Amino acid sequence: MVRKGTRIDYVRRPYVTMPSLNTRGPQFAAWALGALTAVALAGSVYRMPIQVSDSLEVIQRVIPMPSATAAFVDGLYNSPTMLRPLKEVRTRLLVQAGEAFGGRYHLVFRGYHAIAGAMLIALFVWVCRARSWTDVAALAAALLVLTGMHTFVGLFREAFPVNHYLIVAVSTLATFALAQSRGGWLVDLAAIVLLTSATLSFESGLLVWPVAVAAYAAGLRGISRRGVAVMTLLVVLYAVFRVGYLGKHGAGVGERGTGFGAGALTESEQIARFGNRPSLLYAYNVTMAATSVLLSQPQVGRFTVATAWNNGQLPPVFIVQIGSSILMSLVIAWYVLTRGPSASKRWREPAVLTFFAVLAVSALMSYAYAKDEIMSTAGVFYAVVAYTAVRGLLALRPPTWVGALLVLLAMVASSAWAVRSAGLHLRLRHGAFEARAEWAYILSPLGKDNWPKDPHVLQVVSRMRQEALLQPTITPALLPRWTEEWWGED
Amino acid sequence: MRGTTILMAIALAVPAAGTIVVLAASGTMALVRGQPLLWPAQQVTLTEAIGMHDTGEIVRQIALGADPNIRYDTWDILKRYQHVSVTPLEAAVATRERYLFEMIVAHGALVTPENARTLHCFAVQEHASDIAAYLADRFPPPASCDGVRLPW
Numbered sequence: 001m002v003r004k005g006t007r008i009d010y011v012r013r014p015y016v017t018m019p020s021l022n023t024r025g026p027q028f029a030a031w032a033l034g035a036l037t038a039v040a041l042a043g044s045v046y047r048m049p050i051q052v053s054d055s056l057e058v059i060q061r062v063i064p065m066p067s068a069t070a071a072f073v074d075g076l077y078n079s080p081t082m083l084r085p086l087k088e089v090r091t092r093l094l095v096q097a098g099e100a101f102g103g104r105y106h107l108v109f110r111g112y113h114a115i116a117g118a119m120l121i122a123l124f125v126w127v128c129r130a131r132s133w134t135d136v137a138a139l140a141a142a143l144l145v146l147t148g149m150h151t152f153v154g155l156f157r158e159a160f161p162v163n164h165y166l167i168v169a170v171s172t173l174a175t176f177a178l179a180q181s182r183g184g185w186l187v188d189l190a191a192i193v194l195l196t197s198a199t200l201s202f203e204s205g206l207l208v209w210p211v212a213v214a215a216y217a218a219g220l221r222g223i224s225r226r227g228v229a230v231m232t233l234l235v236v237l238y239a240v241f242r243v244g245y246l247g248k249h250g251a252g253v254g255e256r257g258t259g260f261g262a263g264a265l266t267e268s269e270q271i272a273r274f275g276n277r278p279s280l281l282y283a284y285n286v287t288m289a290a291t292s293v294l295l296s297q298p299q300v301g302r303f304t305v306a307t308a309w310n311n312g313q314l315p316p317v318f319i320v321q322i323g324s325s326i327l328m329s330l331v332i333a334w335y336v337l338t339r340g341p342s343a344s345k346r347w348r349e350p351a352v353l354t355f356f357a358v359l360a361v362s363a364l365m366s367y368a369y370a371k372d373e374i375m376s377t378a379g380v381f382y383a384v385v386a387y388t389a390v391r392g393l394l395a396l397r398p399p400t401w402v403g404a405l406l407v408l409l410a411m412v413a414s415s416a417w418a419v420r421s422a423g424l425h426l427r428l429r430h431g432a433f434e435a436r437a438e439w440a441y442i443l444s445p446l447g448k449d450n451w452p453k454d455p456h457v458l459q460v461v462s463r464m465r466q467e468a469l470l471q472p473t474i475t476p477a478l479l480p481r482w483t484e485e486w487w488g489e490d
Numbered sequence: 491m492r493g494t495t496i497l498m499a500i501a502l503a504v505p506a507a508g509t510i511v512v513l514a515a516s517g518t519m520a521l522v523r524g525q526p527l528l529w530p531a532q533q534v535t536l537t538e539a540i541g542m543h544d545t546g547e548i549v550r551q552i553a554l555g556a557d558p559n560i561r562y563d564t565w566d567i568l569k570r571y572q573h574v575s576v577t578p579l580e581a582a583v584a585t586r587e588r589y590l591f592e593m594i595v596a597h598g599a600l601v602t603p604e605n606a607r608t609l610h611c612f613a614v615q616e617h618a619s620d621i622a623a624y625l626a627d628r629f630p631p632p633a634s635c636d637g638v639r640l641p642w
Contacts, residue, residue: 033507036514043517043526137499140506390502394495403494411501418509422528425513429529436546445596469550472524472531477542477567479529 023131030139034125037143038118044428045156046114049468050106052438055161056461062092063457081249083242086201090162095460105460106467113159116166120155121146123173124380127180127351128387134394141414142387145328148420150296150321151372151379156424157431164202169377171198172211176354176384179215181222188227195231199238207361207377209235214357218350251368253278258285258369259301262310282367289366290359293378296325301370317423317488324416327409328386335389351388355381423487430490432473439468537581540590541567548578548590549597558599569642576641579605583613584641588620603629611635 050056065071071092075085094112098105124146130139146152155166171194178187178194191212198205209231216228223231242248254271257264260281265273274281288298297305305318336347346352355378362378398406442465443451443458452458476490484490513528520526536556539547541564552558561575568574568584576584579599582591595601601609606629613622614635625631632638 033510036510039521040510040513040517043520047520047524047526134495134499137503137506140510141502143510144506394498394502396495397492398494400494403498407494407497407501410498411505414502414505418505421509422513425516425526426529429526433544433546436550437544438546440545440549440593444593446592466553469546469553472550473546474529474531475534475539475542475544475547477544478532478534483529 026130026133026136029133029136030125030128030130033136033140033143034121037147038121040425041117041121041147041156042114044425045117046110047471047473048110048113048157048428048432049435049439049471049473050109050161050464051159051435052442055159056442056464058088058091059095059161059464060452060457060461062088063095063460064454065092068092076246079248081251082203083246083248084164084200084202086197087160087162087164090201094161099460103460103463104467105464106471109159109161113156113163113166116163116170117156120166120170120173120380123170123177124383127173127177127384129180135391138387138390138394141390141410141417142383144414144417144421145386146380146383147424148324148417149293149379149382150299150420151293151376153424153427154373154376156428165204165373165376167201168198168204168207169380171195171205172207172358172377173380173384175208175211175223176215176350176381179212179220179222179350183222183224187222188224188230191223191227192230192234195234199234204362204365204374204377206235206238207358207365210357210361211354214354215350218348218353220350253281253368256369259288259298260284262303262306264302285366285368285370286363289370289375290363290378292370292372293359293362293375293382294325294329296321298370300372315485315488317486320416320419320486321488324413324420327413327416328389331393331413332382332385332389335385335392338392340392341395346392349388351381351385355385419486426483426487427490429474430476432471433476436468436471436473439465535562535564536578537562537564537576538567540578540581540594541585543585543587543590545590545593548593552597558594558597574641577605579609580612580641583609583616583618583621586616586618586621588618588624591621591624601625601628607632608638608640611638612640615640 061074062071065074065088068089071088072085075088076083078088094108095105098108101107121143124143125139128135128139128142130136155163155169175191175194178191181187191208195205195208195212198208212223212228212231216223216225253274254267257266258270258281259265270281285301288301292298297303305314305322308314308318336352338346340346340349347356358381359378362375366374393406393410396406441447443462452461516527525531534542534544534547536548536551536558539551558578561577562581564574564576564581566572568576568581577599578594579591579601582594606625610622610625610629610631613619613625622631
């Protein structure tokens with residue numbers, strides 16, 4: 001229930017556009033759009049085979065472990081840089097669930113991924129809180145922004161065997177939803193559990209903390225001051241445990257290749273150029289990571305548009321991606337830099353402040369190398385703030401000629417994001433093709449020496465292989481050339 | 491509600507909702523029937539899969555019972571805009587990829603003294619030197635390819 005006239009009411013609904021006397025219709029429409037988007041996503045995600053690279057090795061490692069606790073402990077110590085014990089636990093639980101379903105590992109692993117995607121969409125619809133028909137229009141466009149962002153693909157195209165970037169995105173969005181709630185000790189507890197589980201699944205899970213802090217700073221009180229304080233303490237303890245006790249270190253210059261300018265730098269090239277002054281490379285990576293969310297370039301640190309331009313042709317994919325991002329970022333910039341109807345500073349609104357916090361922290365996490373997936377949570381909050389800004393735009397009362405221009409731009413932007421959103425599914429088809437191709441080399445009759453020695457592991461891998469290889473997928477070589485021109489090379 | 495707001499909302503919602511509905515229909519078909527409406531799996535023959543280096547499809551078709559020792563029609567892959575009828579091993583020779591050749595042998599294709607001569611001559615013609623060497627390790631190379639009937 002909304003406490004009208006209080007500060008909480010104001011920050012929850014910072015910009016009320018077209019209040020409907022009856023909000024049930026718009027709410028139903030909003031959830032229907034969310035459900036349709038989730039079904040579309042689930043269909044593409046579920047039809048992808050379980051991945052081999054960075055995934056099968058984890059599955060094989062956890063199967064012989066005696067318990068989930070053993071998997072957790074293994075996750076504490078199995079890498080000098082990574083601390084992801086819940087990844088191991090989750091993998092083990094999924095394997096056991098697959099066995100409980102009679103060896104239907106595809107159902108469990110891919111179903112888990114698809115359901116997690118549906119949860120992300122549901123949380124997105126929840127935090128947007130569409131209450132009027134104009135809100136629903138804004139939400140429809142925002143759902144396309146969410147699924148059309150180039151960073152969104154990374155949440156679904158790969159799984160190791162679970163996509164931990166998706167776990168982080170779901171956890172951060174759930175934390176924001178908790179911050180929007182009426183609060184209470186259960187909400188605080190839920191936020192703490194989300195932070196703990198996300199952080200122990202993947203380092204980027206720390207993003208839950210800036211979301212809680214930014215939401216609190218913007219006036220949301222769903223997570224109390226005490227809750228935020230406990231979360232802050234947990235982050236400090238995590239840092240002490242990770243660095244002080246386990247002795248894990250972060251990535252440095254030359255640990256993996258990264259995009260730079262219009263090209264890419266290998267590990268040795270990075271050391272040669274930036275070994276003595278790594279801060280230059282770090283500054284480039286951080287600023288370009290943030291820019292990529294706002295402008296769709298560079299991607300993975302590379303200005304691929306410059307390469308295309310130098311090659312003498314600019315395929316439509318660049319015009320659609322960059323053009324739609326510029327349009328949407330301009331709307332967001334207009335919204336952030338103006339004031340609301342009650343002269344309130346919009347940049348202090350919860351969605352806006354949280355987006356900038358997530359963008360900044362995600363960019364900082366990209367300091368050592370560029371990777372679009374690291375920015376995936378920022379991409380999700382970009383869509384949230386896009387929804388807020390578009391709602392603000394719909395509430396304008398412009399002169400007729402400006403209104404006509406805005407209608408035209410709205411049509412162009414929505415259509416461009418629609419093209420991008422469809423491209424997500426094409427990329428997932430490519431992912432399915434690649435994932436299945438990898439299985440052709442597993443348990444190959446040519447390399448029986450490499451087969452798992454443990455009979456239980458062999459049985460599980462054999463069944464997974466059978467399920468994966470029987471999945472029909474597209475053959476990218478047979479796709480028409482225009483798909484590459486509109487959605488890019490894979 | 492002013493006309494501009496309504497028009498702008500429609501301009502935003504129509505492309506978005508239309509796309510979401512089409513993609514949802516595609517996703518529903520993928521979940522229910524196993525194939526999406528948008529970009530479904532294409533039907534290809536075993537030799538077409540080999541021609542496109544689609545290792546997953548090669549193993550899938552053989553696992554589902556495709557015979558790796560008979561000829562299959564191949565359209566516009568090994569020869570531009572042409573139908574050719576080749577065996578999986580001949581298709582692998584045409585790709586010049588030894589790993590594909592070995593994969594098909596490992597999955598049941600037979601290399602016998604009878605077809606080794608044809609394959610060797612075809613490998614020489616197609617400049618598939620790795621596969622020619624593979625065959626030469628197992629069967630003596632033919633002294634001459636005269637009279638050997640090649641796929642093209």
